[in-house]
Amino acid sequence: MSVRITARRSRGAAGIALAAALAASLVACGSGGAATGSGGTLKWASSYFPTHWDPVVGGSGAQFRxxxxxxxxxxxxxxxxxxxxxxxxxxDYNAAGDQVTFHLRPGLKFSDGEPVDGAAVKAAIERAKTQKNSALFGDLTSIKSVTANGLDAVVQLTQVDYQIPQLLGERVLQIASPKAAADPQKLDQNPVGAGPFTLTQLIPGTKAVLKKNPDYWDAKDIHIDSVELTSAPDVSTVVSGLQTGVYNFADLDPSQADAAKKAGLDVFVQPGFNADNISLNVNKAPFDNDKVVDAVRYAVNRQEFVDKLTFGYGSVTDQPFPEGYVAYDPQSKNRYPYDPAKSRQLLAEAGYQPGAIKLDLVIPKADPAAEIVQSQLAAVGITVNIKIDKNWATPFFAKDLTFSLYGTTGRDSALQTLTAHFGPNGPLNLSSPYEPAGFEDAVAKVRQTPIDSPDYASVLQAATRAGLQSKALVFTYSEPNLIAKNKSISALPKNPAHIDWTGVTISGS
Structure with missing residues (x-):
């Protein structure tokens, strides 16, 4: 029997669990239906203004928003x-679970007039898998091929994988016009999609001006006429810019949240999957010694990161998911509690005297989290030298570093988050091709389990548990996405990690 998904799809175990976790979040505007107010310009100050506008190159970091x-x-x-x-x-899936067919809405077109059809989906997936500078090819290993049949895109899989609809969402497969994508370099600074807005002006790295796309499939629920997206020059200037009307919407650094509240702005928490970690390379000394790895684990005081870096908005975490989310494994909670005495004991058992281990902590820019790591490891006898390398990404993703820090925004597919961190080819696994024992089998079982199966949550948590056996990552803290806005902008849908403009209005325009 095939599995069919439509707009009336049931929540399933995953949805119920996440709903419980996010119940305390913002009240959202309803998506769809009539909305009061219309028009207006969204003036968005961003700390992560896109470097690339080609979604294949941009990848799935925060810029996808x-x-x-x-x-x-x-x-x-x-x-x-x-x-x-x-x-x-x-x-819908076939009976075997190794093929999924996506049925596109009729009559859609990209902003250059090209049709949105199965051929466009096929081109987008193939480009993401093969373009030399693609940041997405590692996310699409389950896809063998794609066949276009009019408005249908038939995706053939290398294995049973019920995660594909979760995976091929906003983070991993934003679809560009195939005609425009034939020149990826041009597309990179002139985006051509089928989204709610179209670009009218771009000053690279500084400002983008967009207007409402009347051909967007849900244009009736987009009530914003235009968008001015600006790169925020400095976090300290955002609040004053919001007060004076230079901006009316901005992502906010936790250090500025109190000032924004005192200024009478709306400050709200957008649920997310952000998680920071200390990355270790177990293929290099001294982390090829398990006792040294465990010593680092016990040396970490996660609460200090929260207290000093998140201004009350963050929480400790030892997993790449927030507590209460369907993939969070309660059995693995606090497996390595803060215990500096035990850390020193393990180092002694490994044959290291205090001060014998000296490490370079390589990071892309100055980061107070690095100073916390330096201080905490110094307390157990490990000397850390903080080294800033602006080209950090090259040695990190080449797995040449021994010791580093990394923060992730997660994926819409929880399984993809796990494989990115713990898999043998995971981009966030500094110890590739190392992976924890049993992880591959646990991952395969998740792929073979439909998301609305009653067993899905327990199977997924077992995969998280297997991944957390990894010696390559020590998770420290998480913080939500903080946003400040002028009160003229209505509440946003609270979709986790996403910014959704459906139903949002700007009053007084």
Whole structure:
């Protein structure tokens, strides 16, 4: 029997769990239906202004939220974290679970007039898998091939994988016009998609001006006429810019939250999957010694990161998921509690006297988290030298570093988050090709389990548990996405990690 998903898809175990976790979050505007007010300009100050506007190059970092102004995807994420229709109005699996067919909405077109059809989906996936500078090829290893059949895109898989609708959403497959994508270099600074807005002006790295796309499939629920996206010059200037009306919407550093509240601005927490970690390379000394790895684990005081870096908005974490989310494994909670005495004992058992281990902590820019790591490890006898390398990404992703820090925004597919961190080819696994024993089998079982199966949560948590056996990462803290806005902008849907403009209005325009 095939599995069919439509707009009326049931929540499933994943949705129920995430809904419980996010119940205390913002009250959202309803998506769809009539909305009061219309027009107006969104003036968005961003600390992560896109370097690349080609979604294949931009990858799935925080910039996907801004690229989503111009690009749409096959699916998107609802408030419970489920995949729901976007360009695809429905999808269904074959009985074996190794093929999924996406059925696109009829009559859609990209902003250059090209049709949004199965051929466009095929081109987007193939480009993401093969373009030399693609940041997405590692996310698409389950896809063998794609066949276009009119408005249908038939995705053949290398294995049973029920995660594909979650995966091919806004973070991993924003779809560009195939005609425009034939020149990827041009597309990179001139985005052509089928999203809610179209670009009219771009000053690279500084400012983008966009207007509402009347051909967007849900244009009736987009009530903003235009967008001015500006790169925020400095976090300390954002609040004053919001007060004076230079901006009316901005992502906010936790250090500025109190000032924004005192200024009478709306400050709200957008649920997310952000998690920071200390990355170790177990293929290099001294982390090829398990006792040294465990010593680092016990030396970490996660609460200090929260207290000093998040201004009350963060929380400790020892996993890449927030507590209460469907993939969070309660059995693994606090497995390595803060215990500096035990850390020193393990180092002694490994044959290291205090001060014998000297490490370079390589990071891309100055980061107070690095100073906390330096201080905490010094307390157990490990000397850390902080080294800033602006080209840090090259040695990190080449797995040449021994010791570093990394923060992730997660993925819409929880399994993809796990494989990115713990898999043998995971981009966030500094110890590749190392992976913890049993991880591959646990991952395969998740792929083979439909997301709305009653067993899904327990199977997924077992995969998290297997991944957390990894010696390559020590998770420290998480913080939500903080946003400040002028009160003229209505509440946003609270879709985790996403910024969704559906139903949002700007009053007094």
């Amino acid at each position: 801004e690229l989503a102004l111009t690009y749409a995807s096959l699916t998107r994420t609802d408030e419970q974290g489920n995949a729901v229709p976007d360009l695809a109005q429905s999808w």
